[in-house]
Amino acid sequence: MPKKAAPRRRPLLFVVLVLIAGLFAVIRPAGPAAAAVDGMTVDMSTYGGTPTYRASGFIYGLSQNGTTPAQSLQSQIKVTELRAGGSQIGCPNGGYVNGAYTARWTTEKAYYARAKALGAHFEMILAGLWGADGVCTVPRWPGNGGSWTEYNAFFDQVVADVKAAGMTGSDVRWDLWNEPNIFFWGATQAQYLEMVKRGTQRIRAALPNAVIEGPSCACNPTDAWFTTYLDYVKANNVVPNILSWHALPGDPAVDAANARTALSTRGLTVSGLDVNEYGAYGAEQQPGPSAWYIARLERGNVDGARANWGMVGQTPSLYDTMGWLVTAGANQPMGQWWVYRRYAEQTGQRTRITPGASDAHDGTVFQNSSTHTTIGVYGATPSAATGSVGVTYANIPSWQQTNSTVHVKVERMPSTNAAVSAPTVVSDARVSVTGNAVTVNLDWTNNLDAYVVTLTA
Incomplete structure (x- = not known):
């Protein structure tokens, strides 16, 4: 059997040039x-x-007691916004409307404590506290049959608990309802708008400096539902402090321009805009689209919070992964977490x-x-x-x-x-x-x- 020829040695200069070429490729x-x-x-x-790191937020994504994932995983990406309402806790009969409010309020306090530790603001979703989370049974909606007695009692409970917990500062945003244009609201838009008026008036009477955010719809500012909302809040003097909507999918930069036009044509002003859910399920929560959303939020000067697609009994759950930034259970960074890490390092x-x-x-x-x-x-x-x-x-x-x-x-x-x-x-x-x-x-x-x-x- 013939011997194999000995390998030919490359000159050292040749090797160096190849390495340099690779670096410059x-x-x-x-x-x-x-x-x-x-x-x-x-x-x-x-x-x-x-930098404001305005895109570094997410909805839910922490455990129900707010202790995991580790706080360092949020502080390293300079989280600016947490959003929660106790959704899915106690399902199928959770929330105030089902007589199971306490567990959800306990989670609200835990999320607020984490937000406060991070120097972030906390968005309190009243729809979740009520029990309207898309998967739980909702036997009644605020204002059903023209009665607002139960809703008023619910509001009194939340206001009392907020005061007791010291959650009365500008670091808490009152989000009256989540995605009221779809199945998270089970009555008419007119009934929803009446709820907005009553809720806004009650908040401002109890806490004059409270920050109110809305409508947090699954829509964009050019939709008829959205423009109807704007006309109503103007006519009834219940304009929110922060105007919000969702991009699932969407383009925050384009939507922000449309929102500012819609406000301007009505002579309305707000203190900020917030796409408080962005990133559709699957591909949009991977690194490339995550970086694209950050860029579009920055371009539009809009705050943002990543959406969360965890469901009851599924892995990952709603109370895990920081909006699919870290792995389920083990809570290890994924590629998209590193996008936010480098974003946080921008100065x-x-x-x-x-x-x-x-x-x-x-x-x-x-x-x-x-x-x-x-x-x-x-x-x-x-x-x-x-x-x-x-x-x-x-x-x-x-x-x-x-x-x-x-x-x-x-x-x-x-x-x-x-x-x-x-x-x-x-x-x-x-x-x-x-x-x-x-x-x-x-x-x-x-x-x-x-x-x-x-x-x-």
Whole structure:
């Protein structure tokens, strides 16, 4: 049997060149990327506004006693918003309307304690406390038969408990009902609107400085249901402090513009906008779409809370995973958690970014001249084109460069329903800057993945 030829040794210089080529594979000087399916442009000369981490919120996602997942998993992503109402507890006969209010109120207090520890605000969903959560039996709705006696007693109970628990500050938002335009409300819109009027008046009489949020509908600001709501709250002087709706799916940037137009044409003002559920079940809660939603919320200057699709008896449950950011039970970070981690690490000034075609690829970029660091978090819609996507950084300031070079680190947050110990480092290299610009080409073969690009001097 003939011997195998001995392997030929490569010259050391050849090996070094190959390694360098690999590091530079996804980073090129500014210019059109070959066969790029899309592109984004970051103009580093246009910036303003410090981080608020407005997209770092979720509905439910903690245990009923508020102790798990560990607080560190929320503090590391700078959670700004928790939202809950005790839904599904005691089903099929839970909540006030079924004589089972106490267990749900206990959970409300636990969630508020966690929100307070995080420095986040807490949104208290009264629909959940009543018992209207989409899966429990609801024998009566507020105002049935023209009687508001039970609803008034319910309100008196909640107000008394809020005062006793010290939940009277601006860090609590009163969310009168969840998704009242669908099955979470079982009566007419007219009856719902009467409930809004009565509830708002009772809150403001008991707690004049309370923050009220609504309508939290499964709709967008151009829907007839939504415009009817706006006309009613204006006519009855019960405009909420925060205007809210859901994006399941949706585009928060587009919806925010429409909401501001709807308010302006009616001569109404609110103190803020909140997409207090975003991210449809499945693909939209993976890293790429998560980063895209963050970008669209930032672009629209809208607060946001991730939706939660846990159901009774299912794994994961409603009281787990932080809106599918961590694994069920074990509570280990997944790829999408790392998207929020890098988002939380952004500091300095928000920087202008032009999104890709049809807004299918978008990102959030902050530059910090003090640390000589720029972090960009990039995402895509589930239907976005896959392939090479070029991110061009234009007008790179001198503080971001060293001898006309910049260090570029590219990380990929993989789409997987399993634990991810850390993002995948795609490249980490120093590159030349030409004309104060550089293009980072992302090999975006799976649009459910997200990418983070970090520039350092």
